Amino acid sequence: MDLRFTAEERAFRAEVRDFIDRTLPDETRARMASGRTPTKAQWGWWHSKLFERGWSVPDWAKEHGGPGWTPVQRYIFREELQQAPAPQPQQFGTMMVGPVIIAFGSEAQKRRFLPGIRSGREWWCQGFSEPGAGSDLASLQTSARRVDDHYIVNGQKTWTTLAHWADWMFALVRTDPNAKKKQEGIGFLLIDMKSPGITVRPIVTIDGEHEINEVFFDDVKVPADNMVGDATRGWDCAKFLLSNERTGQARVGMSKERIRRLKRIAAATPAGGRPLIEDARFRERLAAVEVELKALEITTMRVVAAEQRALGERKPDPASSLLKVKGSEILQSISALMVEAAGPYGIAAPMEEATAGANEPEIVPDWAAMAQPIWMNWRKLSIYGGTNEIQRNIMAKAFLGL
Amino acid sequence: MDFDLSEEQRLLRESLARLLADRYGFEQRKAYAREPDGWSRAMWAAYAELGLLGLPFAEDEGGFGGGAVETLLVAEALGEALALEPWLATVVLGGGALRHGASRQRRAALVPAIAQGSLLLALAHTEAQSRWDLHDVAATAKRDGEGWVLEGRKLVVLHGDVADKLVVTARTAGDRRDRAGIGVFLVDAAASGLTRRGHRTNDGRRAAEVTLAGVRVAAEDVLGDPADGLPMLERVVHEAIAALAAEAVGVMAAAQKLTLDYLKVRKQFGVPIGSFQVLQHKAADVMMAIEQSRSMAMYAAMSLEEPDPAERARAMSAVKAQIGRAARFVAEETVQMHGGIGITMEYAVAHCMARLGVIEAMFGDAEFHLRRLADAGGLIAA
Numbered sequence: 001m002d003l004r005f006t007a008e009e010r011a012f013r014a015e016v017r018d019f020i021d022r023t024l025p026d027e028t029r030a031r032m033a034s035g036r037t038p039t040k041a042q043w044g045w046w047h048s049k050l051f052e053r054g055w056s057v058p059d060w061a062k063e064h065g066g067p068g069w070t071p072v073q074r075y076i077f078r079e080e081l082q083q084a085p086a087p088q089p090q091q092f093g094t095m096m097v098g099p100v101i102i103a104f105g106s107e108a109q110k111r112r113f114l115p116g117i118r119s120g121r122e123w124w125c126q127g128f129s130e131p132g133a134g135s136d137l138a139s140l141q142t143s144a145r146r147v148d149d150h151y152i153v154n155g156q157k158t159w160t161t162l163a164h165w166a167d168w169m170f171a172l173v174r175t176d177p178n179a180k181k182k183q184e185g186i187g188f189l190l191i192d193m194k195s196p197g198i199t200v201r202p203i204v205t206i207d208g209e210h211e212i213n214e215v216f217f218d219d220v221k222v223p224a225d226n227m228v229g230d231a232t233r234g235w236d237c238a239k240f241l242l243s244n245e246r247t248g249q250a251r252v253g254m255s256k257e258r259i260r261r262l263k264r265i266a267a268a269t270p271a272g273g274r275p276l277i278e279d280a281r282f283r284e285r286l287a288a289v290e291v292e293l294k295a296l297e298i299t300t301m302r303v304v305a306a307e308q309r310a311l312g313e314r315k316p317d318p319a320s321s322l323l324k325v326k327g328s329e330i331l332q333s334i335s336a337l338m339v340e341a342a343g344p345y346g347i348a349a350p351m352e353e354a355t356a357g358a359n360e361p362e363i364v365p366d367w368a369a370m371a372q373p374i375w376m377n378w379r380k381l382s383i384y385g386g387t388n389e390i391q392r393n394i395m396a397k398a399f400l401g402l
Numbered sequence: 403m404d405f406d407l408s409e410e411q412r413l414l415r416e417s418l419a420r421l422l423a424d425r426y427g428f429e430q431r432k433a434y435a436r437e438p439d440g441w442s443r444a445m446w447a448a449y450a451e452l453g454l455l456g457l458p459f460a461e462d463e464g465g466f467g468g469g470a471v472e473t474l475l476v477a478e479a480l481g482e483a484l485a486l487e488p489w490l491a492t493v494v495l496g497g498g499a500l501r502h503g504a505s506r507q508r509r510a511a512l513v514p515a516i517a518q519g520s521l522l523l524a525l526a527h528t529e530a531q532s533r534w535d536l537h538d539v540a541a542t543a544k545r546d547g548e549g550w551v552l553e554g555r556k557l558v559v560l561h562g563d564v565a566d567k568l569v570v571t572a573r574t575a576g577d578r579r580d581r582a583g584i585g586v587f588l589v590d591a592a593a594s595g596l597t598r599r600g601h602r603t604n605d606g607r608r609a610a611e612v613t614l615a616g617v618r619v620a621a622e623d624v625l626g627d628p629a630d631g632l633p634m635l636e637r638v639v640h641e642a643i644a645a646l647a648a649e650a651v652g653v654m655a656a657a658q659k660l661t662l663d664y665l666k667v668r669k670q671f672g673v674p675i676g677s678f679q680v681l682q683h684k685a686a687d688v689m690m691a692i693e694q695s696r697s698m699a700m701y702a703a704m705s706l707e708e709p710d711p712a713e714r715a716r717a718m719s720a721v722k723a724q725i726g727r728a729a730r731f732v733a734e735e736t737v738q739m740h741g742g743i744g745i746t747m748e749y750a751v752a753h754c755m756a757r758l759g760v761i762e763a764m765f766g767d768a769e770f771h772l773r774r775l776a777d778a779g780g781l782i783a784a
Contacts, residue, residue: 004403005403296697
């Protein structure tokens with residue numbers, strides 16, 4: 001039993017960090033550190049640099065253009081990006097639809113779509129949730145009716161992150177409304193977002209940002225060749241996709257970065273005539289979060305080590321539920337401590353992007369103005385990707401046999 | 403980075419698990435608890451035979467040369483069985499003080515007796531005013547020729563009622579709360595001037611009040627530097643915290659197993675109560691707390707190698723804080739999920755709670771360690 005990384009792994013970490021330090025533009029880093037989503041241009045540029053370096057699809061095998069990294073290397077890579085902080089490779093393509101196409105797609109689909117995912121030239125979004133299908137995803141209603149060599153898609157998706165940037169959507173659609181079980185009769189379909197009949201309508205979130213959308217389908221014609229795998233077995237693809245990403249769910253590097261930032265802020269913020277970090281109640285609660293994070297870091301490493309041992313074997317692991325629940329709870333706790341650090345100045349909303357870029361002096365520090373928006377926005381962490389309550393259901397059933 | 407066990411470690415774990423499965427069922431445990439010392443001398447002999455009593459001592463001194471991982475495995479298994487024997491007191495606490503403080507000759511004389519099971523030890527440190535502050539020592543040690551004379555009163559000395567020798571802290575210089583000037587002494591329990599009053603502990607074990615009135619200690623029984631014994635004491639306590647963390651994981655796992663079994667068989671409203679989502683979510687929360695604790699117990703074992711005492715102290719505070727919180731949570735929730743049967747002496751989950759409560763109260767509870775960790779700047783450097 002040994003918690004230390006090997007010399008090769010430490011050298012790899014240094015190589016990644018060095019690349020980030022040399023390549024990541026200051027504005028992108030600053031925007032990430034402020035808690036904002038990078039702009040499309042910043043994100044796309046960064047993805048293209050990762051692509052040039054051969055690192056844009058960290059989880060893929062060499063034969064599909066990935067770096068062929070071990071689970072430990074992938075863990076280190078993501079942690080370094082999170083700690084920088086730098087954007088991850090565009091996740092919907094590289095982490096979600098890409099692995100599904102590799103596992104279930106046709107040769108033609110691999111040739112058509114994998115290069116654009118690797119390079120980041122094509123942006124993807126995920127069409128899973130619907131107004132009537134949230135936690136009960138399999139009750140989705142968006143229909144795909146086969147007509148000759150096309151599907152005609154009708155219905156509505158919602159909570160679609162970055163649909164307004166996306167060139168393509170991978171969607172779960174009902175292909176057989178008469179299937180016996182609702183999990184059957186669902187297809188995994190790749191839809192060109194420029195297709196006639198698609199309407200993308202923004203949903204503005206509680207922090208005033210536009211990140212998610214509603215997407216409407218009105219007789220949208222999609223080539224039948226864009227169906228991934230069997231047209232009635234799309235649920236298998238969805239399960240594969242949702243269980244694929246495990247250790248990234250914990251976001252340990254992101255929490256570390258936020259804690260460092262919070263500590264620097266608390267050391268520079270006066271409260272009661274001395275720095276906030278000297279307030280016993282504040283720093284004890286911060287220490288409690290650090291303790292949970294340390295435990296989560298080791299738990300994550302246990303999962304990574306188990307993956308390393310079972311190299312090549314891809315099977316769903318209920319541990320991902322634990323990592324997701326704990327990881328989101330920790331980030332949410334940090335966001336609440338940041339609100340406390342902001343104090344009365346947290347009342348001010350962040351300045352408009354246009355103003356913030358100009359040379360106008362700040363009214364309150366940007367971190368203080370961002371604290372409450374982040375605290376509010378991060379409710380999403382325990383809601384998306386299967387709510388934390390659904391994760392507890394999974395643990396009870398898959399782990400505990402209840 | 404790997405979490406695998408070596409072949410020897412696997413064997414150790416398996417043979418101990420077999421022994422405990424055969425001889426430490428809950429009914430057998432009840433019988434052991436009724437023995438005069440509150441634990442089983444026969445089991446103690448069986449542990450000796452397995453090598454558990456000499457585990458952490460060097461092989462050339464009569465031990466088995468086990469490290470932190472071996473200690474973790476044994477402590478976890480003993481925890482799962484709710485074993486009552488004074489393994490922590492003798493091997494980890496008393497034995498730790500010998501390993502780090504006794505001369506080679508002294509160890510050569512004592513370790514074989516410990517390993518064979520014929521020498522029981524206890525750490526006599528806590529005082530009426532000290533709570534968990536290791537540096538708060540009012541008991542005194544005064545020079546007396548080559549040796550020393552001890553005065554003072556020590557409380558909740560675990561298994562101090564049966565120990566053959568006591569590891570006693572006493573002040574050789576300075577004021578009550580000075581870090582310097584603390585000596586550590588090995589005192590024979592039969593020494594003139596030493597009296598002890600045994601009592602029960604809330605987890606069904608035994609402890610003692612130890613009073614020292616003019617107790618003479620020979621020079622060879624000074625452990626470490628009599629002018630500066632605190633770093634050694636802290637090291638021993640760090641090892642004890644690591645062992646307790648692993649033991650707590652074992653106890654929590656036992657409580658969880660009982661609870662999951664119960665949720666599946668206990669019927670109300672015509673269905674197993676485990677079919678209720680509110681209980682499923684509690685069970686999931688318990689599972690997460692245990693897995694996080696398991697991780698922390700591993701972190702504890704591996705942090706013992708940390709050479710910088712301040713870094714090690716930080717890590718151990720994090721460990722004890724996490725374990726303390728998780729232990730309290732798991733104890734409360736597993737009892738709650740049982741309903742009335744959970745708070746009866748006749749049912750094992752109540753004994754899990756009792757043990758977890760005591761573990762939380764040893765060497766600093768979660769709040770104590772969170773405060774310490776926060777005062778030291780936390781785990782992550784800004």
